[in-house]
Amino acid sequence: MAVLMKGAEVAAAMKEKMLKDVDELNKNGITPCLAIVRLGSKPDDLAYERAAVKKCEGLGIKCTIFEYAEETTQDRLIEEIKRIDGDTSVHGILLFRPLPGHINEDAVKYIISPGKDVDCFNPLNAAKVFAGDESGFAPCTPEAVMEILEHYGIQPEGKRVVIVGRSMVVGKPLSMLMLKKNATVTICHTRTRSLEETCRGAEILVAAAGKARMVKDSFVSGDSVVVDVGINVDESGSLAGDVDFESVEKAASYITPVPGGVGTVTTSVLARHVIRSAMAGLGA
Amino acid sequence: MAVLMKGAEVAAAMKEKMLKDVDELNKNGITPCLAIVRLGSKPDDLAYERAAVKKCEGLGIKCTIFEYAEETTQDRLIEEIKRIDGDTSVHGILLFRPLPGHINEDAVKYIISPGKDVDCFNPLNAAKVFAGDESGFAPCTPEAVMEILEHYGIQPEGKRVVIVGRSMVVGKPLSMLMLKKNATVTICHTRTRSLEETCRGAEILVAAAGKARMVKDSFVSGDSVVVDVGINVDESGSLAGDVDFESVEKAASYITPVPGGVGTVTTSVLARHVIRSAMAGLGA
Numbered sequence: 001m002a003v004l005m006k007g008a009e010v011a012a013a014m015k016e017k018m019l020k021d022v023d024e025l026n027k028n029g030i031t032p033c034l035a036i037v038r039l040g041s042k043p044d045d046l047a048y049e050r051a052a053v054k055k056c057e058g059l060g061i062k063c064t065i066f067e068y069a070e071e072t073t074q075d076r077l078i079e080e081i082k083r084i085d086g087d088t089s090v091h092g093i094l095l096f097r098p099l100p101g102h103i104n105e106d107a108v109k110y111i112i113s114p115g116k117d118v119d120c121f122n123p124l125n126a127a128k129v130f131a132g133d134e135s136g137f138a139p140c141t142p143e144a145v146m147e148i149l150e151h152y153g154i155q156p157e158g159k160r161v162v163i164v165g166r167s168m169v170v171g172k173p174l175s176m177l178m179l180k181k182n183a184t185v186t187i188c189h190t191r192t193r194s195l196e197e198t199c200r201g202a203e204i205l206v207a208a209a210g211k212a213r214m215v216k217d218s219f220v221s222g223d224s225v226v227v228d229v230g231i232n233v234d235e236s237g238s239l240a241g242d243v244d245f246e247s248v249e250k251a252a253s254y255i256t257p258v259p260g261g262v263g264t265v266t267t268s269v270l271a272r273h274v275i276r277s278a279m280a281g282l283g284a
Numbered sequence: 285m286a287v288l289m290k291g292a293e294v295a296a297a298m299k300e301k302m303l304k305d306v307d308e309l310n311k312n313g314i315t316p317c318l319a320i321v322r323l324g325s326k327p328d329d330l331a332y333e334r335a336a337v338k339k340c341e342g343l344g345i346k347c348t349i350f351e352y353a354e355e356t357t358q359d360r361l362i363e364e365i366k367r368i369d370g371d372t373s374v375h376g377i378l379l380f381r382p383l384p385g386h387i388n389e390d391a392v393k394y395i396i397s398p399g400k401d402v403d404c405f406n407p408l409n410a411a412k413v414f415a416g417d418e419s420g421f422a423p424c425t426p427e428a429v430m431e432i433l434e435h436y437g438i439q440p441e442g443k444r445v446v447i448v449g450r451s452m453v454v455g456k457p458l459s460m461l462m463l464k465k466n467a468t469v470t471i472c473h474t475r476t477r478s479l480e481e482t483c484r485g486a487e488i489l490v491a492a493a494g495k496a497r498m499v500k501d502s503f504v505s506g507d508s509v510v511v512d513v514g515i516n517v518d519e520s521g522s523l524a525g526d527v528d529f530e531s532v533e534k535a536a537s538y539i540t541p542v543p544g545g546v547g548t549v550t551t552s553v554l555a556r557h558v559i560r561s562a563m564a565g566l567g568a
Contacts, residue, residue, distance in 0.1 A: 123415070127407035130414040131452055158477050166463055168415055175459075175471070179450055182475035184482065187459070191466035193442050198468065 002226070002248070002255040003152070007144075007264025010151040014268045015059065021275045022060040025282070032278040033062040034118070034270070035084045037095045039077070039103075040070030045096045048267075052094065055267040061274050064090070074103045081111045091281070092118035092274035097169075115280065118273035120173070129173045132180045137273050142174035144265035145206060145227050146181070148256060154204065154225050156183035162199050164188045164215070164242070165208030170229055174206060195219075207242035217247040225254040229262050286510070286532070286539040287436070291428075291548025294435040298552045299343065305559045306344040309566070316562040317346040318402070318554070319368050321379045323361070323387075324354030329380045332551075336378065339551035345558050348374070358387045365395045375565070376402035376558035399564065402557035404457065413457045416464045421557050426458035428549035429490060429511050430465070432540060438488065438509050440467035446483050448472045448499070448526070449492030454513055458490060479503075491526035499527040501535040509538040513546050 025032055034056055038045055053063045066084060068077065077099075084090055093112045099105055114124045120139040128136030149156065161183040165171035175185045183204070188195055190209075199205050199219040205226050207215045212232035220226060230242025241258030249255050256262055309316055318340055322329055337347045350368060352361065361383075368374055377396045383389055398408045404423040412420030433440065445467040449455035459469045467488070472479055474493075483489050483503040489510050491499045496516035504510060514526025525542030533539050540546055 123408060123411035126414055127411040130410055130456060131407070158475050160477075160482075172414060172460075172463075176456075179456075179471060179473075182473070184470065184472050184476040186468065186470040187463060188468050189463075189466070191442050192468040193444075198444075 001250060002252040004249075005148050005152050005227075005254055005256045005261065007148070007256065007261045010148050010265045011055075011268040013151060014147065014265070014272065018059050018268075018272055018275055021279060025275070025278050026060070028282055030278055030281065031062050031089075032060070032092075032274050033064060033090050034092045034094060034274045035064050035066060035087075035090045037066045037068075037081065037084065037093060039068050039072055039096065039100055041067070042096075048096075051263070052267045052270055056271050056274065059271050059275075061271055070100050071102075074107060077103060078108060078111055081108065085111065085113055085116060090116065091277040092116055092270075094119050094270065095121055097121070116277055118270060118277060126168065126173070129176050132176065134180075138177060139169050139173050140266045140269040140273070141170050141208075141229060141262065142177050143269045144262050145174055145229065146177050147265050147269060148227065148262065149204070149225070152254060154254065156181040156204060159183050159203040160186070160201060161204045161206070162186045162188060162202035163206045163208060164192075164195070164199065165206075165210065165229070167208065170208040174208070178204075200224075209242050211242055212240040213242070213244040215243040215248060217244070217251040220248055220252045222251065222253060224252040226252045226256070227262065228256050228258050231258060231263060285534060286536040288533075289432050289436050289511075289538055289540045289545065291432065291540065291545045294432050294549045295339075295552045297435060298431065298549070298556065302343050302552075302556055302559055305563060309559070309562050310344070312566055314562055314565065315344070315346050315373075316376075316558050317348060317374050318376045318378060318558045319348050319350060319371075319374045321350045321352075321365065321368065321377060323352045323356055323380065323384055325351070326380075332380075335547070336551045336554055340555050340558065343555050343559075345555055354384050355386075356384075358391060361387060362392060362395055365392065369395065369397055369400060374400065375561040376400055376554075378403050378554065379405055381405070400561055402554060402561060410452070410457070413460050416460065418464075421560075422461060423453050423457050424550045424553040424557070425454050425492075425513060425546065426461050427553045428546050429458055429513065430461050431549050431553060432511065432546065433488070433509070436538060438538065440465040440488060443467050443487040444470070444485060445488045445490070446470045446472060446486035447490045447492060448476075448479070448483065449490075449494065449513070451492065451494075454492040458492070462488075484508075493526050495526055496524040497526070497528035499532060501528070501531040504532055504536045506535065506537060508536040510536045510540070511546065512540050512542050515542060515547060 125136040161178045166189045178185045208229035212234045228241035228243040234240045409420040413422045445462045450473045462469045492513035496518045512525035512527040518524045
C-alpha cells in the first residue's frame, strides 16, 4: 500500500514560514494583496477562486476580486489590467485562463509586470523557468508538485522522471523544474507510443494529462512515486484525478490523492508568490 | 553500416529555396544583411564567423562584422547593439556568447529586438520556443538538427527521442522542437544514471553534451538514428564529435559526421533566419 502524500500536510508546513513573513510585512505597514481578475464565471474558475481566497485570507493576504463580463473587449481588459498592475498596494495578479475566444492572449500576456505575475502568464517568467533561472515566478501547479516531493523527502536528483502531459501550465514547466533538480526527464503525451511501458520505467511519475483515471496499476512498479495533477469530472459526475487511485495505491510506493493532493498545495504556492512579491518591495 | 546524413546535402536543398527568396528581396531593392557582433577574437568564434560569412555571402546576404575589444564595457556594448539594432538595413544580429565575464548577459539580452534576434538570444524568442510558437526564431543548432532529420525522411512523430545535454543553446530548445513534432522526449545530462541504457532505448539519439566521443556503439541499436551536435578538440588536437563515429557508424542506422554534419546546416539556418527577417519587412 502506497504512502499517501497529503497536500494538507505540505500546506501546513508551508504556512508556518508564510505567517512569519506576513508578520514581518505587517510590521512594515504592508498587507500583502492578491488581485484576482476573472472574465465571466466558469464553475472551475469559481472553485479555484474560492480555494485561493480561503488560503490567502488564512495567511493574512488580502484578496481583491475583479470580475468582468465574459464579453469584455480586449482593449478594456488591457486597460483594466494596466490599472490594477499600476496599483502599488497590489503585489500579485492572477488572471483566469483560458480567456474568452475574442481576446488574443498574446496581446494581454505582457501586460502583467513580471514581478506581479504570480502565476507565470508573462512570457518573461516562462523564459526564466525554461532557462532554470529561479528569480521569476514558475506556474503554481508544477511548483506544488516539487514542494510535495520535497516535503516527503523524495529527491528527483538522478531519478527517471516521467511526465504525462506537455501543457504550458504543467507539463513543460514541470519538466524544467525537474531538470533543474537534475532528474532525467521524459515528457509523454497523447502521441506517445507504449505509454504504459514508459510510465512503468519511471521512478517518479507525474500525471498531468487531463484524462480521468488513465494511469492504471499496470503503469507503475512497486518503487514508483506517483503524483496526480489531474482534476476531472467523470461520467458519473464525481471528481477524479488522472490516476486510477484505487488500483494504483496498491501498486506504487507513494501517491497523492485527488482531491487533497496537488491542488491543496497549489494555492499555498500562489500565496507564497504574493508574499514574495510583497517582500521584494521591502528590499528584503 | 549506417547511412551517412551529410550536412552539405541538406544545405544544398535549403539553398535553392533561399536563393529564390533573396532574388525576390533584391527585386524589391533589399539586400538581406546580417550584423555579427563579436567581443575579442576567440578561435571558436572566428571559425564560426568564417563559416557563417561564407554561407551568407554565397546566398547574397551581406555580412557586416562589428568587432570590439574584449574589455569593452557593458554600457558601451548596449549602446552599440542599440545602434545596430536601430539600423533598418540590418535584418539579423548574431552576438557571440558567452560574453566576457564583466558583462551581465541579463542586461544585454533584451536589447536585440526579437525580430532581428536570429540566434534566439532574447528571452522573448526562447519563450516562444518553449511554448511551441513558431513565430519567433529558435536557436540555429537545434533547428539544424530538425532540418537534417526532415531532409532524410525521418519523422520524430511518436518516436522515442533521447537528447544528451540540457543547454539553452541546444538541449532544451531541441527538446521543445521535438515535442512540437510529437516525439516522446527524454533529456539526459551529466547526472543521468544508466545513460548507456537510456540512450540505447532511443529511436533518435542526439548527442549535445560537449564531450568528445562519449557516445559509443553500446549506446545505440541497429535502428538508432544518431545526430552528433558536438564539436570538440580531443587530446591529440583533432576535431571530434560527441559520438565515437568509427564504432557507432557500424552499429546505428543513420549518423551525422563531424565535421560536415550539423554545423554545416547551422549556418544555413542562420542565413534563412536573416532572409526571413528581411522578408517580413516586405510585408510578405
